[in-house]
Amino acid sequence: MNRTLQPGQRSEVWIASVTGQAELLYSTDEILLEAPNWTADQSPDGSALILNGDGKLWRLDVASRELTHIPLTGIPDLNNDHVLAPDGKNIFLSANDGHIYRAPLTGGHAERITEDDGSWHFLxxxxxxxxxxxxxxxxxxDFSQPGRLLTIKSDGGAAAGVDVGPGHCDGPEYSPDGKWLYLNTESFSSVKGHAQLARIRVDGTGFEQLLESDTVDWFPHLSPDAQYASYIRFPSGTEGHPADLPVAVVLVPTxxxxxxxxxxxxxxGQGTLNVNSWSPDSGRFAFVAYPLTDSPKD
Structure with a gap:
């Protein structure tokens, strides 16, 4: 089922800078927008954000602040796991049927990549x-079972597992040089839900914890130049990455x-920073807040 806003709640799309500034780009009380990606088209610093909302894909122009629907066929309603292909022409998407798809970024027919192997796949x-x-x-x-880190060829085929311990993991993302996978995992703690940031080489070696903290830390995203990373910090004791909590988006030097x-x-929380949202020039990144107070409309 697609997420919706609570009464009195808003989606606010923000752009944060590595200098510490933050700007409200877009605000709406009509649709729950999630998980921005930043395109690399038309200008050195990217021209648009790609988000999901109401099971659909959306494009938010950074200059005009205009939100437009990207029509897709051949795919069920989307969830908030989507990443842009390096060619700038396609997007990979997770859908609510548990499968991963590829579709043209401008819209069109989506092709399914994953097989019916008995698992749900979250890109x-x-x-x-x-x-x-x-x-x-x-x-x-079975969401009572821990998630496992897997890789697959982008044109489909058999999946390969990467061992990151017995704890639940999420958010696996390649480093800009392609040598590492960054993720969050519960394998460093015996406390259920206590996710911490980690990385592992793509060949399955060098598994290491990046940060030891009392908070629950999710979704590490490296900037294209690999100098910075953003992640979302949940309160201690949080299990999973739920919505509607006091959280914090954190910027660190790698x-x-x-x-x-x-x-x-x-x-x-959920939807705020699920996918990499860095601008191509590594100077800014986007996130979404969901305040329950009245905020000025864009």
Whole structure:
């Protein structure tokens, strides 16, 4: 079922800068927008954000602040796991039937990539050469079981597992050089739900924790130049990545994950920062807040 706004709630799409500034780009009380990607088309710093909402795909022009629907066929309603292909022409999408698809970024027919292998597939990363996808598999769609890190060729085929321990993992995403997968995992803690940030080489070696914290940390996203990372911080004791909580979006230098450069507290969680939302020039990234207070309309 597609997520909807609560009475009195808004979707606010923000753009944050590595200098610490933040700008409200778009606000609406009509649709629950989630998980921005930043396009690399038409200008050096990207021209638009791609989001999902109401099971559909949307394009938000950064200059005009106009939101337009991207029509897709051959695919069920979408969830908030989508990543742009490196060629700038296609997008990979997770849908509510548990499968991963590829579709033209301008709209059109979507083709299914994953097979009926008994698992649900939640996409999060595409390799820099566009040849491979990283996703989380949930066996039999049983969400009481931990998610497993898997990779698959971007044109389909058999999946390959990457061992990151027994704990639930999520958000696997390739580093810009294609050598690492960054993710969050519960494998470093015996406390249920205590996700921490980690990475592992694509060959399955070098699994390491990036940050040890008392908070529940999800979805590490590296900037294209690999100098910065954003992630979302949930309160201690949170299980999963639920919606409608006081959370924080955090910016760190990748050379020191323990020392935030800037932090943006907000009301949100699910949908705020599920996918990589960095601009192509590595200077800005986008996130979504869901305040229950009245905010000025765009």
């Amino acid at each position: 999060h990363g595409v390799s820099p050469d566009g040849a491979e996808l990283a996703y989380v598999g949930i066996a039999d769609g 050379g020191d994950w323990r020392t935030p450069l800037h932090t943006w507290p907000l009301f949100g």
